[in-house]
Amino acid sequence: MEKSPSPLIFSVSDFIAVVNQTFEYAFSTIQIEGEVASFKVNQGKFVFFDLKDSEGSINCFMTVWQMRAPIEDGMKVIVSAMPKLTQWGKFSLTIKAIRPSGEGAIKKSFEVLKTKLETEGLFAPERKRLLPKIPQRIAVISSVQAAGYADFIKILNDRWGGVEVNVAHVQVQGEGAPDQIIRAINYFNQQELLPEVLVIIRGGGSADDLSTFNDEPLVRAIAGSRIPTLVGVGHEVDTTLADLVADVRAATPSNAAQILVPDKNEIIHLVRYQLGSLLPKILQLIEQKRQAISDMANQIINNIEVTIDNQFRTVTSLKSVLAQLNPNAVLARGYAIIRGVQAIGETIEVETSKDIIKAEVKNVVRK
Amino acid sequence: MSLENKTISEKTAELTKLVEWFDGEDFSLEAALDKYKEAEKLATDIEKDLKSLKNDIQIVKQKFDAEN
Numbered sequence: 001m002e003k004s005p006s007p008l009i010f011s012v013s014d015f016i017a018v019v020n021q022t023f024e025y026a027f028s029t030i031q032i033e034g035e036v037a038s039f040k041v042n043q044g045k046f047v048f049f050d051l052k053d054s055e056g057s058i059n060c061f062m063t064v065w066q067m068r069a070p071i072e073d074g075m076k077v078i079v080s081a082m083p084k085l086t087q088w089g090k091f092s093l094t095i096k097a098i099r100p101s102g103e104g105a106i107k108k109s110f111e112v113l114k115t116k117l118e119t120e121g122l123f124a125p126e127r128k129r130l131l132p133k134i135p136q137r138i139a140v141i142s143s144v145q146a147a148g149y150a151d152f153i154k155i156l157n158d159r160w161g162g163v164e165v166n167v168a169h170v171q172v173q174g175e176g177a178p179d180q181i182i183r184a185i186n187y188f189n190q191q192e193l194l195p196e197v198l199v200i201i202r203g204g205g206s207a208d209d210l211s212t213f214n215d216e217p218l219v220r221a222i223a224g225s226r227i228p229t230l231v232g233v234g235h236e237v238d239t240t241l242a243d244l245v246a247d248v249r250a251a252t253p254s255n256a257a258q259i260l261v262p263d264k265n266e267i268i269h270l271v272r273y274q275l276g277s278l279l280p281k282i283l284q285l286i287e288q289k290r291q292a293i294s295d296m297a298n299q300i301i302n303n304i305e306v307t308i309d310n311q312f313r314t315v316t317s318l319k320s321v322l323a324q325l326n327p328n329a330v331l332a333r334g335y336a337i338i339r340g341v342q343a344i345g346e347t348i349e350v351e352t353s354k355d356i357i358k359a360e361v362k363n364v365v366r367k
Numbered sequence: 368m369s370l371e372n373k374t375i376s377e378k379t380a381e382l383t384k385l386v387e388w389f390d391g392e393d394f395s396l397e398a399a400l401d402k403y404k405e406a407e408k409l410a411t412d413i414e415k416d417l418k419s420l421k422n423d424i425q426i427v428k429q430k431f432d433a434e435n
Contacts, residue, residue, distance in 0.1 A: 134376060153424065168429070267413070271410045
């Protein structure tokens, strides 16, 4: 008769280790959706909460540094976790990542974090830096496969040229996206020759897709960038915390390109307009000069005419005076001219307007 | 600096200055023709430069999916 092998006997800690090994093999990382309950932070470092649904509940553990967004009781979340049996025999989930799930939870988390960062002054207008008017060297963080990136590059190329564009290809949605974007921000900020603008873009998406840009460490990385930032995420109606913390916010990736560089066609139009305005200006000035010369000539002619008129009036006046002095005019009024010695017995000549009379002087009486 | 070595911004600034000269107190009809020719050359150059410039787009080789 064959002897049956003796059963394997574990120590308690060995058994716990084997169970954990089995968990790791079977569920290295699992994603679970549930509602947060009994959320608490111990010693400012360790986070404990229960993840539950209507029929079950699991203990969860994580550190505060793993929290990328504010979490509260009642919030629906998706956790990435590893199941674990503790040395005290308690089953729990060790959380690797946690994010709000569903519109209500995402909105709630967004508002809590927004208030917190706003209180810290991260969105203050006085923090905002200006972008260079025409940048020569820019850094872009985006997924090069995304439609938003293609829109940005198209508009950039249509509007302007001569820009050195360095693109960091990153994931722009999903669990690893915030860390990838943060690494890209750090990469560009550590360059010896810093880009003049750091552009972060992605096209539209669901609230869950865009929640990458509400990640607290990412928002803080944008705020801490040495390079001025331009963020264009989602559509015009979408607002993320990354938008709010950026130095300049663009409504869309296309709008980011419009903000970043001037439109060369507008400049060509302006240059043509400026040049076109010069010839009429020269012609107008020639016309002004011609008019001034014409006015001066008219003035001279006018002055001559006035002088002639004055002379004519003087002559006319003198003629009138002369006419008054004409002896014939006096004779015509009935006076007479007497010539000869006016003494008794002398013959004198009397001239009237019509006759010349010889007469003898009969008497002379002195007045 | 010759015109060829100037950037678009420098040429645009120069053109603006020339246009301002036509409105300024230094304007004289005698100098206007030369200034106009200068402005015309600048405008042609700016337009040519703008049309010929291409952006240089490079994808960074560094991977960002994990700490390096």
